[in-house]
Amino acid sequence: MNITEFTEKVVKAAREVLGEEYRVESQEILKNNGTRLHGVIIRSGSVNIAPTLYVDPYLRAYEEGMPFGDIMNELLGSYRRGLPGGDVDMDFFRDYEKVKDRICFKLISAEKNEKLLEDIPYLPFLDLAIVFYYAYVGETIGEGSILIHKNHMELWNVKVSDLMRVATANSPRLFPASCRPIAEILEELMHTGADEDMQQALPMLVASNDHRVQGAGVILYPEMLAHVAEETQQSLYILPSSVHEVILLPDSGDLDPAMLKELIVSINRTQVEEPEVLSDSLYYYDLGQKEIRIAA
16 A cells, blocks of 8 residues: 555545544645655634644554554544644734744755745755744644745745845844754763763764754854854864754864765764755855855
8 A cells, every 4th residue: 555545545534533524635745855745634614724644654554563443543633632722813924024023044955855945935055045934833833833935925025035134133033052062962861970071072062943943054143153163263064964953063174074974974864864854065164264165
């Protein structure tokens, strides 16, 4: 059974369980790096938004022997838990003045997202793309994000430069940068105390935002890289470990860029889920020139 057949099987079963008061539809969703997920959307007349239930992992569970009835119980349970407590008024999203203070940016691969970039505003940055989203927060559905599309720009009558201007101000304010020694993070994971020898042996810093979600964009924060480089008095290699974070490695003069690039490629292929891969490139922040470039 392929994923399309399995999705339709879920849709049919959900319609039978929920009855005519609910509309159940399948939808293919284009995610980061060209990843396509298969979702089921359940709508009722009483609520104006509906969560998307992704069924891809359930096909694997089904093929491994999980009873279909148990799968449906889990999916419908997730649907009921994900329902907001009432209607969500989204009319505000039509007014740029009401949304501009929560428009932020993030970084994605330009090459792997060619299809997505046809529909969304972006600015090229090296081999990456700076894209924009609205950071939603509300009592009804909590925190989330809405990717900004070209039709939103047309509705608001704004340019990409306007989005970049407000996002440059909002992103550091709403999602402050976090830059910590990797040794410190490892010590927390291993539940050990501070180890100066480990910090010297692992001089790398993990840079992200305080939410640790879509945090690779902190390298665009004004003066963030300059501050780190000036503290060490060294330029920085930037290893894109995922869309959520990057690793900063002070250039001591004895590092091999080709070896670092091989490390990035290896980790991307073996440790990082495809939708979370940022790039196979090694980047370099030049302290003297105050600029970022591709090193390898």
